[in-house]
Amino acid sequence: xxxxxxxxxxxxxxxxxxxxxxxxxxxxxxxxxxxxxxxxxxxxxxxxxxxxxxxxxxxxxxxxxxxxxxxxxxxxxxxxxxxxxxxxxxxxxxxxxxxxxxxxxxxxxxxxxxxxxxxxxxxxxxxxxxxxxxxxxxxxxxxxxxxxxxxxxxxxxxxxxxxxxxxxxxxxxxxxxxxxxxxxxxxxxxxxxxxxxxxxxxxxxxxxxxxxxxxxxxxxxxxxxxxxxxxxxxxxxxxxxxxxxxxxxxxxxxxxxxxxxxxxxxxxxxxxxxxxxxxxxxxxxxxxxxxxxxxxxxxxxxxxxxxxxxxxxxxxxxxxxxxxxxxxxxxxxxxxxxxxxxxxxxxxxxxxxxxxxxxxxxxxxxxxxxxxxxxxxxxxxxxxxxxxxxxxxxxxxxxxxxxxxxxxxxxxxxxxxxx
Amino acid sequence: xxxxxxxxxxxxxxxxxxxxxxxxxxxxxxxxxxxxxxxxxxxxxxxxxxxxxxxxxxxxxxxxxxxxxxxxxxxxxxxxxxxxxxxxxxxxxxxxxxxxxxxxxxxxxxxxxxxxxxxxxxxxxxxxxxxxxxxxxxxxxxxxxxxxxxxxxxxxxxxxxxxxxxxxxxxxxxxxxxxxxxxxxxxxxxxxxxxxxxxxxxxxxxxxxxxxxxxxxxxxxxxxxxxxxxxxxxxxxxxxxxxxxxxxxxxxxxxxxxxxxxxxxxxxxxxxxxxxxxxxxxxxxxxxxxxxxxxxxxxxxxxxxxxxxxxxxxxxxxxxxxxxxxxxxxxxxxxxxxxxxxxxxxxxxxxxxxxxxxxxxxxxxxxxxxxxxxxxxxxxxxxxxxxxxxxxxxxxxxxxxxxxxxxxxxxxxxxxxxxxx
Numbered sequence: 055x056x057x058x059x060x061x062x063x064x065x066x067x068x069x070x071x072x073x074x075x076x077x078x079x080x081x082x083x084x085x086x087x088x089x090x091x092x093x094x095x096x097x098x099x100x101x102x103x104x105x106x107x108x109x110x111x112x113x114x115x116x117x118x119x120x121x122x123x124x125x126x127x128x129x130x131x132x133x134x135x136x137x138x139x140x141x142x143x144x145x146x147x148x149x150x151x152x153x154x155x156x157x158x159x160x161x162x163x164x165x166x167x168x169x170x171x172x173x174x175x176x177x178x179x180x181x182x183x184x185x186x187x188x189x190x191x192x193x194x195x196x197x198x199x200x201x202x203x204x205x206x207x208x209x210x211x212x213x214x215x216x217x218x219x220x221x222x223x224x225x226x227x228x229x230x231x232x233x234x235x236x237x238x239x240x241x242x243x244x245x246x247x248x249x250x251x252x253x254x255x256x257x258x259x260x261x262x263x264x265x266x267x268x269x270x271x272x273x274x275x276x277x278x279x280x281x282x283x284x285x286x287x288x289x290x291x292x293x294x295x296x297x298x299x300x301x302x303x304x305x306x307x308x309x310x311x312x313x314x315x316x317x318x319x320x321x322x323x324x325x326x327x328x329x330x331x332x333x334x335x336x337x338x339x340x341x342x343x344x345x346x347x348x349x350x351x352x353x354x355x356x357x358x359x360x361x362x363x364x365x366x367x368x369x370x371x372x373x374x375x376x377x378x379x380x381x382x383x384x385x386x387x388x389x390x391x392x393x394x395x396x397x398x399x400x401x402x403x404x405x406x407x408x409x410x411x412x413x414x415x416x417x418x419x420x421x422x423x424x425x426x427x428x429x430x431x432x433x434x435x436x437x438x439x440x441x442x443x444x445x446x447x448x449x450x451x452x453x454x455x456x457x458x459x460x461x462x463x464x465x466x467x468x469x470x471x472x473x
Numbered sequence: 474x475x476x477x478x479x480x481x482x483x484x485x486x487x488x489x490x491x492x493x494x495x496x497x498x499x500x501x502x503x504x505x506x507x508x509x510x511x512x513x514x515x516x517x518x519x520x521x522x523x524x525x526x527x528x529x530x531x532x533x534x535x536x537x538x539x540x541x542x543x544x545x546x547x548x549x550x551x552x553x554x555x556x557x558x559x560x561x562x563x564x565x566x567x568x569x570x571x572x573x574x575x576x577x578x579x580x581x582x583x584x585x586x587x588x589x590x591x592x593x594x595x596x597x598x599x600x601x602x603x604x605x606x607x608x609x610x611x612x613x614x615x616x617x618x619x620x621x622x623x624x625x626x627x628x629x630x631x632x633x634x635x636x637x638x639x640x641x642x643x644x645x646x647x648x649x650x651x652x653x654x655x656x657x658x659x660x661x662x663x664x665x666x667x668x669x670x671x672x673x674x675x676x677x678x679x680x681x682x683x684x685x686x687x688x689x690x691x692x693x694x695x696x697x698x699x700x701x702x703x704x705x706x707x708x709x710x711x712x713x714x715x716x717x718x719x720x721x722x723x724x725x726x727x728x729x730x731x732x733x734x735x736x737x738x739x740x741x742x743x744x745x746x747x748x749x750x751x752x753x754x755x756x757x758x759x760x761x762x763x764x765x766x767x768x769x770x771x772x773x774x775x776x777x778x779x780x781x782x783x784x785x786x787x788x789x790x791x792x793x794x795x796x797x798x799x800x801x802x803x804x805x806x807x808x809x810x811x812x813x814x815x816x817x818x819x820x821x822x823x824x825x826x827x828x829x830x831x832x833x834x835x836x837x838x839x840x841x842x843x844x845x846x847x848x849x850x851x852x853x854x855x856x857x858x859x860x861x862x863x864x865x866x867x868x869x870x871x872x873x874x875x876x877x878x879x880x881x882x883x884x885x886x887x888x889x890x891x892x893x894x
Contacts, residue, residue, distance in 0.1 A: 105601075105602055106602060107602075109602070109604070109605060109606075110605050111605065134748070164742060164760060167743075168743070173617040173618075173619060174616055174617055177616065180676075183676065183679075183680075184588070184591050184595070184598070184676055185595065185598055185601060187598070187675060187676055187679050188591075188592065188595070188597055188598025188675075189598040189599065191517055192517050192518050192519070192675070192678070192679040192682055192683075193682075195676075195679040195680065195682070195683045196683060197683045197684050199676075199679070199680045199683060200680040200681060200683065200684055200686070200749065200878065201641075201748040201749060201878045201879065203581075203680075204580055204581060204639070204641055204878070204879075205580075205582070205637075205639035205641075206580075206639055206640045206641040206644075206877070206878070206879040206881065207748075207879065209640070209743075209879060210641075210743070210748055210878065210879025210880055210881070211748065211879075213743040213745045213879070213880055214745050214746065214747065214748065214880060216745075217745045218743065218745055219742055219743050219744065219745045219757055219760075220742065220743070221740065221741050221742065222640075222741065222742075222743045222881065223638060223640055223647060223651070223741070224638070224639050224640050224641075224879075225636050225637065225638060225639070226582070226617075226618060226619055226622075226636070226637035226638075226639050227619050227622070227635070227636050227637060228617050228619040231619065231636070231637075234634075234636050238651070241654060241658070245654070258616060261601060261602040261603050262591065262594065262595065262603045263616060265594065265603050265605045265608055265612070266608075266612045266613055266615070266616035267613060267616065268605060268608065268613075269608050269609065269610055269611065269612035269613040269614075269616075270610065270613045270614075326634075326660075327633075327634035327635070327636070328571065328632060328633065328634065329575070329623075329626050329631060329632045329633065329634070329635040330632070331570070331632060332626075332627040332630070333627075340571070340632055343571065402617060458619050459613070459614075459617070459619065459620070460614075460619060460620050460623035461623055461626070461635075462619060462623075462635060462636075
């Protein structure tokens, strides 16, 4: 078999570090609010308040309810942006400020790229335009619809707002797409771009978007917000969709040092993506292989991993498959595992990046947030799941996993940065 | 050692024919495939012309179940994938599936199915709170279209990295560029990459009507797409797809594969200027071109043909012409430049891949496709745009470019493998 890139730095020798974070998630907007909500177990899941969902079989969502766009963005951006793009723009502002990137940071043209993921585009916005088109006529469709809807919107808007002209992209891969965006951002840095703003954000909590998320039967119909999304619990009944996500600044380590960055959250030491065998093949899913490849790229082994941030689908068959994949790599009860997204719901493209933020803050504070309200983990899973209270532990390396519907798997390995 | 990447298989579904051969015949004949919109009653719309594909899903081998499940764009992508795999002669069953990746581009993804399902769930637009009782089991996949790449992966037996690259109108260049990176870095040995878009639907037509980006030349559909012509007044919306099999060069040589071209270089930049607007100077596209040539280790004088974005908006044509002059210098005036959008329209994210197909076929046949409908050149567009008639010419190296909403500017250099040092 042919060669495989097998070191953290790859052929270029460049190492990639995270120097800024921005979060807009249910239960906490702003990085520290989000982190505090995870550590105190504050539940971001509640009854949908955006429309009357009484006819719907599920009525819960991870909603951001303390975000006023006009507090954060200029008025001219509001008529042209979906709610998801507003979250992305604000998270980007915060992440750039956190990393100390501004007009005076000494970057040349094309030094700054943007790679984001959204799986749903500007859906609430586009639903309104569909409604106008079909109830009133084409002449009522917004002049902004052509770009407020499509999947590249967040990358484009962030690039414009912050004058970032480097190599940029937008990726779609459902719940795994957010990690893929971060992986591609790292690739872009290794190929020579000094800094890339990356991450993922989604929101589709309008009536049509929310209904669409129910298709396929993976959303819980349990009405109690405290019991509806219980990853790895014996009573797991599906997940709850949420909105929001996170933005991270990834940067060439040498470049970060040269510009005098003082705080480095961690290093992205490995990334890999795999795809499951086609349905009916009878072969096992490929999540474990993604984790192995990411570890190999980092030059690490499972024994080096201090904590796993799991995908935590919240459906018994998917939870079992993930527990088996983790067990095969780490042995029974071999590593602490958590799924803090139990408190935010599944954020689609925003899920992986928010998990990555949580993992970086876990490395910083040496504490693992718990898996929401999950309490009873089936013995057969043989998982050391962090439940109830956060767990203090010596942490140096985190493995973050994500799966997207139909077979997408992505894994990222984070380490404490040692210059 | 740097791994080199070559294209060994191609599949195209474009207006005016089904399959790669008919596509190339159309281009070299300089015929146009733009026509009055037939998919729905377009009377209420400003622009009523499109490049539609006469796509017969049954004849393409799709079962009724697959047709129900897959969006039209997905069907295009899968049909092209199958054609490209056969064309490559690659026995994918004999390969390690974990060493095959997929990168699929699309700008508006499952827009057709979204609109169809919307009309059912919202009672033709009467209801704001849609009725979940009318929810299709596939609706999630139209909302979150990762399944499009999944279907390509299943068709190709791919279990390596699989993703959708959705950069708007440069998606078709960027998806192939993404796949090239996967092979170069060693993540995979084979990738199936390309793009599909089927946007000829009321909501997308309305989107472009609203900003007058598409042409209102409804009385002359066959001559409506007029890149670089002084009388042009907007692009013609279209649908289509093209998919490729990409392989590591040494492996392709070892198995005696037919090699269309090497992907020598690829680069993308953003203009950070406006979501739909372009600065006149073409600066960022010029930078992409420079970086792509650099990666290919080729001098600008090596470029034998420029496959232009050439959408047929005044803004684009002038921006792009400036970018060519800025990046290619004197060579810009000497090299033939043409836009196949004059014949097959602008299929958004798909067109970048369809233009890669045209580029590698130009190398294959030593023929440069023309810019149709170019009778009265815009004085500000003063390059050799190969008007009306295809040109026979030794073509070793092609530069193809794309420009899109969001500010994306991408460039790719394709050449015969022998050209590289």
